[in-house]
Amino acid sequence: MKLIRQVLESFRFAWQALKSNITRTILSLLGVTVGIFAIVAVFTIVDSLEKSIRDSLSFIGDKVIYVQKWPWGFGGEYQWWKYFQWPEPTYAEYKYLYENLESASAVAVMDFRGGTTLKNGSNSISAQLQGVSYEYNQISEIPIGTGRYFIPLETTNARNVAIVGAEIAEALFPGQDPVGKAFKLAGNKFTIVGVQKKKGESLVDFGGSPDKMCIIPFASFSKLFQSGRRTADIVVKGYPNDEGMKEVEAEITGLMRTKRGIKPRAESNFSLNRPEAAADAISGLFAVLTLAGWVIGSFSILVGGFGIANIMFVSVKERTNLIGIQKSLGAKNYVILLQFLFEAVMLSLVGGTVGIFLVYLLSFLQLGSLVILLTPGNILLGLGVSSVIGVLSGIIPAMLAARMDPVTAIRSK
Structure with a gap:
């Protein structure tokens, strides 16, 4: 019961932080939103492309080997002049x-x-x-x-x-x-x-x-x-x-x-060709696209993380007096720590949720034969990355708040 009360109180503080300066909050969370959008969008499109291609591979069979004259070339030197004579x-x-x-x-x-x-x-x-x-x-x-x-x-x-x-x-x-x-x-x-x-x-x-x-x-x-x-x-x-x-x-x-x-x-x-070779070559291409998505998204998330950290430092400064009162009434350090960490995670999750919602809107676009599907796994990925960014961005401000001397904090205005 006590834990639920503390969570609800932390939620109230986080909501107040969001409302106190809407413009500042939106600008700070924009980086997280763009970063999560980039990462989840790339993963979603890659998964959709891979599913479409693997479904097409069912036409040529699973666990099969094709005995043919020409080998299927996927990278490297293709010695057609040699195969021509086979x-x-x-x-x-x-x-x-x-x-x-x-x-x-x-x-x-x-x-x-x-x-x-x-x-x-x-x-x-x-x-x-x-x-x-x-x-x-x-x-x-x-x-x-x-x-x-x-x-x-x-x-x-x-x-x-x-x-x-x-x-x-x-x-x-x-x-x-x-x-x-x-x-x-x-x-x-x-x-x-x-x-x-x-x-x-x-x-x-x-x-x-x-x-x-x-x-x-x-x-x-x-x-x-x-x-x-x-x-x-x-x-x-x-x-x-x-x-x-x-x-x-x-x-x-x-x-x-x-x-x-x-x-x-x-x-x-003679050549022994496998459909898996085509799938592996395609998966290698998708791995490069996924890496590019992580790189692009990471820069945006980094900016967003600094924005959240900035909000949390400001929040700690604005509530220094309140922190002193809480500690004088018996609030433990971990309670203050978790309060600010919860606030940082919530802020980051708001930005991440907006990014995921934008990816969801992509699924309504008509892209020819490609059907974009936002999977539960990619949603969890976006929320997970958002939570980690929230923890990393809020840990230092939360620790500063938790270690404050209650007398000094109460005297601050």
């Missing part, structure tokens, strides 16, 4: 891995073709065409809205069936249920067996937007667009308990080198 992975190599890999939960093959025109009468749309084997839905997320996924017989026998994105369905069959209906692809009739759920615009779409994607069996894709040696990208999904995908990566490397007859001391002529 052979493309083939369907035969996919079958070899499919039959021999023991450390993989799924193995699939796929290939892309951009700018493919799909037609239905007078309606047409340019789409990204993707040929996949049956196991592809075990590796990459294909959310079916209406209809179904392929059955094994359709992919094995090169049936002319397709799973289309929502925008393709709307363009070719406006106002209709497209499942079971046919369209023309490269002069051939294909039947729609499924439509993906509409994803909408995304900041980054790895591999293209699913809404404009047409997926057909790889055998059908190969029959239409490949002749002779069938090339493709091989995708391998590891088991959840394979930490770091080390087992499956080592097995893929060994099998591919065996299949291609690479000598023990010779360099591998």
Whole structure:
């Protein structure tokens, strides 16, 4: 009960300090407001960007390895002249891995073709065409809205069936249920067996937007667009308990080198690419942005901290007589100390709360496909930093107030 009374009394003193000189208080708290706004805004935007990009990465799979000719380059020297001479992975190599890999939960093959025109009468749309084997839905997320996924017989026998994105369905069959209906692809009739759920615009779409994607069996894709040696990208999904995908990566490397007859001391002529590499590269960029936010915010917070300290020194001077009376009536040093510390923290929290509120207002801005979300974690971060600044700014004035001699304090005017 006593503690609650002391807190309420400290709150009353803090409120009086805020009201006593509104202009001085606002100018002093402006630095904290700007600093917290800068830090929380950067963290919020970075988190929103990272979430958007990681959501896009779900399209190319989680815990997967892509066996390809070209490595994904993220920094450093990209030796394209060397990779140019490497052979493309083939369907035969996919079958070899499919039959021999023991450390993989799924193995699939796929290939892309951009700018493919799909037609239905007078309606047409340019789409990204993707040929996949049956196991592809075990590796990459294909959310079916209406209809179904392929059955094994359709992919094995090169049936002319397709799973289309929502925008393709709307363009070719406006106002209709497209499942079971046919369209023309490269002069051939294909039947729609499924439509993906509409994803909408995304900041980054790895591999293209699913809404404009047409997926057909790889055998059908190969029959239409490949002749002779069938090339493709091989995708391998590891088991959840394979930490770091080390087992499956080592097995893929060994099998591919065996299949291609690479000598023990010779360099591998294929690339094992992981989506995590893209995520790690992006995270490194975001780390730089976060550091910049801390630096910019720290300067503003430093100015704000000095402003709060100034208010507290003035407050101690104005209430010196009152401090002497409190101490003469038996108030302990820690009570006076906590009273002024509470006031400093409250002042800082007011500035921090205003900064967080400004970030909250940012979430209403329309920034294309980027959705800004102010998370509870970033709110707590802003309030936590504000509290620390309040403590650091108020500790010296509070200690001066707590150590005052009551007789000297009472005599001061």
